[in-house]
Amino acid sequence: MSDFTLPIRAGVGLKPEHYGDIIETKPDIGFFEVHAENYMGAGGPPHRYLERISELYPISLHGVGLSIGAEGPLDTAHLARLKHLNERYRPASFSEHLAWSTHESAFLSDLLPLPYTLATLHRVAEHVDEVQQALGRKMLLENPSTYVLFEESTIDEIDFLEAVAARTGCGLLLDVNNVMVSAVNHHLDPYAYIDRFPLHRVGEIHLAGYDEAFDGAGERLLIDAHGSAVLDDVLKLYRHTIARGGPRPTLVEWDNNIPDWQTLFAEALKADGVLARASARKVA
Amino acid sequence: MVATSQAQFAAALFGPETMPLGLTTARGEADQSRFAVYRNNVSVALIKALEGRFPVTRRIVGDVFFRAMAHAFIAENKPKSPLIFEYGDALPSFIENFEPAAGLSYLADVARLEAGWTDAYHAAEGPVLAASDLGAMRQPMQCRFIAHPSAMLVKCSHPAGTIWAANQLAEVSPIAASGAETILIVRPFADVHVHILPVQDALFAERLFTGFNLGDAGQEALSRNDHFDFGTALVGLVALGAFAAIEEKGTT
Numbered sequence: 001m002s003d004f005t006l007p008i009r010a011g012v013g014l015k016p017e018h019y020g021d022i023i024e025t026k027p028d029i030g031f032f033e034v035h036a037e038n039y040m041g042a043g044g045p046p047h048r049y050l051e052r053i054s055e056l057y058p059i060s061l062h063g064v065g066l067s068i069g070a071e072g073p074l075d076t077a078h079l080a081r082l083k084h085l086n087e088r089y090r091p092a093s094f095s096e097h098l099a100w101s102t103h104e105s106a107f108l109s110d111l112l113p114l115p116y117t118l119a120t121l122h123r124v125a126e127h128v129d130e131v132q133q134a135l136g137r138k139m140l141l142e143n144p145s146t147y148v149l150f151e152e153s154t155i156d157e158i159d160f161l162e163a164v165a166a167r168t169g170c171g172l173l174l175d176v177n178n179v180m181v182s183a184v185n186h187h188l189d190p191y192a193y194i195d196r197f198p199l200h201r202v203g204e205i206h207l208a209g210y211d212e213a214f215d216g217a218g219e220r221l222l223i224d225a226h227g228s229a230v231l232d233d234v235l236k237l238y239r240h241t242i243a244r245g246g247p248r249p250t251l252v253e254w255d256n257n258i259p260d261w262q263t264l265f266a267e268a269l270k271a272d273g274v275l276a277r278a279s280a281r282k283v284a
Numbered sequence: 285m286v287a288t289s290q291a292q293f294a295a296a297l298f299g300p301e302t303m304p305l306g307l308t309t310a311r312g313e314a315d316q317s318r319f320a321v322y323r324n325n326v327s328v329a330l331i332k333a334l335e336g337r338f339p340v341t342r343r344i345v346g347d348v349f350f351r352a353m354a355h356a357f358i359a360e361n362k363p364k365s366p367l368i369f370e371y372g373d374a375l376p377s378f379i380e381n382f383e384p385a386a387g388l389s390y391l392a393d394v395a396r397l398e399a400g401w402t403d404a405y406h407a408a409e410g411p412v413l414a415a416s417d418l419g420a421m422r423q424p425m426q427c428r429f430i431a432h433p434s435a436m437l438v439k440c441s442h443p444a445g446t447i448w449a450a451n452q453l454a455e456v457s458p459i460a461a462s463g464a465e466t467i468l469i470v471r472p473f474a475d476v477h478v479h480i481l482p483v484q485d486a487l488f489a490e491r492l493f494t495g496f497n498l499g500d501a502g503q504e505a506l507s508r509n510d511h512f513d514f515g516t517a518l519v520g521l522v523a524l525g526a527f528a529a530i531e532e533k534g535t536t
Contacts, residue, residue: 043434110326115288151287
């Protein structure tokens with residue numbers, strides 16, 4: 001069985017607020033994605049619901065706390081918890097971030113940026129190898145949204161991701177909202193980013209809403225907020241991505257100011273429409 | 285070119301003014317406001333975690349006070365684990381020593397109850413002892429009762445259970461209770477339940493939860509309270525789902 005078996009449909013992040021609606025209405029949706037850390041308790045309602053929902057839909061397991069980009073070693077206890085979840089729910093995909101979130105014993109509760117150098121490339125590739133060996137499957141590594149750059153960076157972000165994928169055999173998770181956020185924040189052309197991205201390695205796409213602010217010099221600063229619907233410029237960039245690389249499983253992330261189920265489902269249907277049209281074109 | 289260490293980056297997330305060395309922007313100069321996005325993200329995420337786990341504590345003190353208290357707590361207590369639902373285990377004891385909350389002597393007890401609620405929510409599944417199982421005891425007085433994996437007793441010197449229950453409603457009415465309460469938190473099946481134990485049963489429950497056998501627990505409870513009724517207390521606790529099993533042999 002392949003390590004990536006999500007259907008080429010839209011899915012959404014699974015939220016406790018929607019457990020009841022999902023089980024009651026059994027919506028026609030491609031998959032649900034869960035943040036692995038929310039299901040690392042021993043028992044209780046989260047597992048009770050995930051078990052039922054995983055019988056009805058493919059599940060994408062998405063880690064937010066493994067800290068693959070950390071200077072220190074991976075937390076083996078955390079890796080063991082991931083392995084347990086992977087065995088229990090047999091998710092159709094496992095993904096994590098090109099970021100770090102722990103330092104020594106402290107968990108910093110954000111996806112923090114790392115410089116792109118030969119040293120960090122080597123370390124990230126080693127960590128990805130370790131994860132894949134522990135889980136016995138390939139993973140997807142997600143491009144980050146960032147607000148700062150590092151003086152010491154010597155490698156372009158796409159080259160960095162491509163090199164990790166080439167070395168480890170991992171796939172990539174392309175977060176189109178993150179592309180927009182980082183491109184605006186670092187004066188890059190988001191379309192040029194997509195056009196240079198190794199789309200053949202992409203096993204899943206993420207979409208989300210961003211917030212807008214201004215930095216110290218009054219420049220537009222986008223913030224990866226996951227607190228609203230996908231914005232038009234990101235949807236347009238998404239259509240361009242699909243047109244160029246073909247349809248891919250697509251997740252709508254909405255983690256803050258969580259809307260009612262119908263609103264979230266409608267967002268998924270938008271992405272589903274883009275995928276269906278692309279698939280129809282492909283067949284024709 | 286300056287290299288940025290993660291130690292420095294992590295420390296700066298919690299420092300008010302500093303920014304790690306080696307950061308830049310497309311303009312070619314570091315920008316404090318951009319680093320502040322990370323600082324803000326961390327702070328917002330941790331405060332949100334505490335607000336989610338301690339909704340009644342927050343309601344009692346109000347949003348502004350709670351946020352200030354959370355800031356002070358976070359400064360001294362970084363999460364130790366990516367399992368963010370566990371964050372805040374130490375908030376009740378922090379509140380006990382938090383000077384601005386000194387006037388609200390019951391607040392730490394309410395927070396303790398709320399921390400226990402989350403623990404019960406995420407606790408392992410387990411069998412639930414039924415009243416009909418009691419008949420199978422061969423030597424009842426020698427038996428010990430194994431607590432359900434989700435069950436815990438929270439001993440409060442204030443009526444935290446009554447306060448907590450009153451705050452589950454949209455409108456809070458004045459509270460008549462004033463004494464200590466022993467609270468049983470348990471999730472025998474799907475949902476977490478919070479029970480204020482009858483005063484005369486509290487010591488009995490406590491003793492059973494710490495491994496006393498039925499005879500010793502009952503005798504001590506009776507010696508302290510004339511209203512204690514052995515059968516009523518035991519059947520009551522069992523009916524609430526407090527226990528997983530009976531251990532037949534052995535004494536304390």
